[in-house]
Amino acid sequence: MPFLDTTLPILDRLIAFPTVSADGNRACTEWLAEQLTEAGARIEILPDATGEKANLFATMGPEGDGGLVLSGHTDVVPVAGQDWSSDPFAMTEKDGVIYGRGSCDMKGFVAACTALAHRVDATRLTRPLHFAFTYDEEIGCFGGQALTEWLAERGLSPALTLVGEPTTLSVIEGHKGCYEYTTRIRGRAGHGSDPRAGVNAAETAAAYVQTLIGCRAELDARAPEGSPFAPPGTTINVGSISAGFAHNVIAAEAVIEWEMRPVQPGDAALVHERLATFVDETLPGMQATAPEAAIETETIGEVDGLEPRRDNGMRDLIFALTGQNQAGVVAFGTEAGLFQQAGMDVAICGPGSIAQAHQADEFVTRAQLEDCCDLLDRLVQRLY
Known part of the structure; x- marks a missing residue:
């Protein structure tokens, strides 16, 4: 089945979880854990002190250091006071545009990563493939901080991290703290x-x-x-x-x-x-x-911000896969700096536009999701 066709039902389900930061993401995280377990991933659910929020860290392929992290957050901003044309927590598609809270920021990327797991032949992976889905990015990157601390405690050192925030699939190598x-x-x-x-x-x-x-x-x-x-x-x-x-x-x-x-x-x-x-x-x-x-x-x-660096293996790998040859910087913040501080090479590249994030009638286009799926497919080929 085409990659996009398996991604869209997952995105539909993810949007239906009202994971506003104040309300928690635990149900969404457990559903994602089930999906990744079915795909053959090894799962760690890492709850916060309340138990109502949790990070998900999943791994396919060999154990050990190195490899690639695909990172996204599952929390979303509130919809209160916004004038939506449709139910913000029900995916709606019209003329190639997919609407719903979190569709671009950033459940579209998370859905594509989850669908990717079902396409991966874990027995062929020569390096680990990790999935990191976090809580509370929108209100302080608390989940990302907890996750990178957990990785340090485990002594686990992935080499590369791709953060799929909405950049219209342009490569971003820096932002302020x-x-x-x-x-x-x-x-x-x-x-x-x-x-x-x-x-x-x-x-x-x-x-x-x-x-x-x-x-x-x-x-x-x-x-x-x-x-x-x-x-x-x-x-x-x-x-x-x-x-x-x-x-x-x-x-x-x-x-x-x-x-x-x-x-x-x-x-x-x-x-x-x-x-x-x-x-x-x-x-x-x-x-x-x-x-x-x-x-x-x-x-x-x-x-901390994401510091543009001369040597960045993640950026250069996306360049090689997409033909892009110039990375930019953005004004908005992400969890990318946390992964960089943990010793990984990090780039930001994901479907959708930040101009749509946090807005009424937030959307991502079908074309952007399809291009994202294609990028992830080619990325995994580098791990075989």
């Missing part, structure tokens, strides 16, 4: 008629944000010469600020959600140093009035 934080400021409430009677968390939050903004010029000046990224240097974004509840009440609490996207080692340390100085200079004055005052930052996730 993504570090996300929530800073909580606690002051003391009081009547607005006497601002000195309390400690205004909203005002402290404003000064904290100004410190973040002040780091931008330093980061711009540190941008690497010849950086392939746009903007070329590390960026900072303040996503939300919330504080107080009335005009005439001193704000006792404030929350700042912010991120930075590092392009090189040392940039994140610079920002943290500037913020530590701010806290050291500001907090004693707050606590002189309100001993309970605090400025605390929670790390939501720190995911």
Whole structure:
């Protein structure tokens, strides 16, 4: 049966699992495990602490180091507030376009990988073929971090990783890191008629944000010469600020959600140093009035970027298979940097466009999926 014809029923089933990050992916993961077990793969289901989410790591062919990892995440972003033309959790095809939440980001690739497993002759594989399907990529790459830690604990060292994020099957060799934080400021409430009677968390939050903004010029000046990224240097974004509840009440609490996207080692340390100085200079004055005052930052996730490297076996293998001869960089983050930090050569190449990801009526075209299937078929031939 044609590769695409076996992929589409799997994609249909995957889209039907509402694997929004907040709700978990365990049922989807167990179904994929069943599919890969039927194909002859050796399965590891790796749950998180709640048991509601899990990574899946499956292997075909010989044991040991080397080989290839095909990587994708199974969680998706919410559909709440989006105006869909059809049920987002039911695959719909019209005029060669396949709609559904996750169709391009990135269940299309996961479906093709799962269908591939049924086509592989494991007895002919000379190197391991691994499938890595993770949870919580969309909210901090927590599953990818847990998986690479597990690989390190097992002493398992694959050589190559292909991350099938939607790139319209163009080869991507780099992206910035993504570090996300929530800073909580606690002051003391009081009547607005006497601002000195309390400690205004909203005002402290404003000064904290100004410190973040002040780091931008330093980061711009540190941008690497010849950086392939746009903007070329590390960026900072303040996503939300919330504080107080009335005009005439001193704000006792404030929350700042912010991120930075590092392009090189040392940039994140610079920002943290500037913020530590701010806290050291500001907090004693707050606590002189309100001993309970605090400025605390929670790390939501720190995911390293994918560094473009001169030597990259995964990139060069995709070049050889597709005829492409130039790799690009992207603005969005992926799990690719985690695999690179674990010692693998990594490239990103998958069906669909990132422009469709996270949108209402998300889609991937039949043609893109078919081309992806063809690429995976040819990729496996290199493992025989």
